Amino acid sequence: MKIVVLDGYTLNPGDLQWSALEALGSCTVYDRTAPEEVLERAVGAGVVLTNKTVLDRSVIENLPDLKYIGVLATGYNVVDGEAARERGIPVTNVPGYGTRSVSQLVFALLLEMTRQVGLHAARVREGAWSASVDFSFWETPQVELAGKVLGIVGFGAIGRDVARLASAFGMEVLVHTAHPDKYRDLPEGQLVSFVDLEVLVFSSDVVSLHCPLTPETEGLINTRRLTAMKNGALLINTGRGPLVDEAALAEALNSGHLGGAGLDVLCSEPPSAGNPLITAKNCFITPHIAWATTEARQRLMNTAVANVTSFVAGEPVNVVN
DSSP, X not given: OEEEESOOTTTOSSSSOOHHHHTTSEEEXXXXXXXXXXXXXHTTOSEEEESSSOBOHHHHHTOTTOOEEEESSSOOXXXXXXXXXXXXXXXXXOOSTTHHXXXXXXXXXXXXHHHOHHHHHHHHXXXXXXXXXXXXXXXXXXXOOTTOEXXXXXXXXXXXXXXXXXXXXXXXXXXXXXXXXGGSSOOXXXXXXXXXHHHHHHHOSEEEEOOOOXXXXXXXXXXXXXXXXXXXXXXXEOSOGGGBOHHHHHHHHHTTSSSEEEESOOSSSXXXXXXXXXXXXXXXXOOSOTTOOHHHHHHHHHHHHHHHHHHHTTOOOSBXX
């Protein structure tokens, strides 16, 4: 069986091993594949794995040997699932591999915005503490999380884990989800209040986005909702970039209405140099790294290989089409 990985570099830049996948067949791993190279590289393959390389209808229809498509991520919009289904080709994804890693970055962003550890460590290195007449100094407000209200939009695995961490910090948790009745029985000691989105936006000191990107949620955080947020409130997005109107967010930050934003995702990745959020006030942007811990990537690879193994055994799992 011929296996082709179209864009393996972000999953495995060299610190993991492809050996388990290679044991399943003749395996070729490309670091990256440009759109015009997809057909040439995938021709003759029965199994094609992709992370962000697009497999649209025209590609799928021109790969007669293709029997299986595996997405090396949770989101699978890079594949035309309907075109694959018409050919009887299962498309699988890898759910749940990065829950703890993503929720960890949510709090890394939140703690950076509220304590600015990086800034103060840099000021010490620059000699500011050595030159200080006082035993202590700070250049930004130092904010305690206990007692603050965290609003979580979307309550899947990551949203629930963020709620768990927020409870440990002593935060009050509000949740907006399309299906609140699914989540009434939470772990002991974890208390959340389910509210509609407008109440959450108006009431929260911090809003964290964990909902899927759909036509209904695109631009969910827009000028109207940003205006409704508390003065000085913080926004965190580790979900999908297009959940946020970037120009409206930049305006809310630069005007001083919002106290800060912590973003791991943007509408276009990598962003253009002219993206207004790159230079917006109090905007902390990380380059889509929430998923990228070594442990999470290893789990992703293990599950991706298990998906292929199950397909070969005639019992495909994690099928999304």
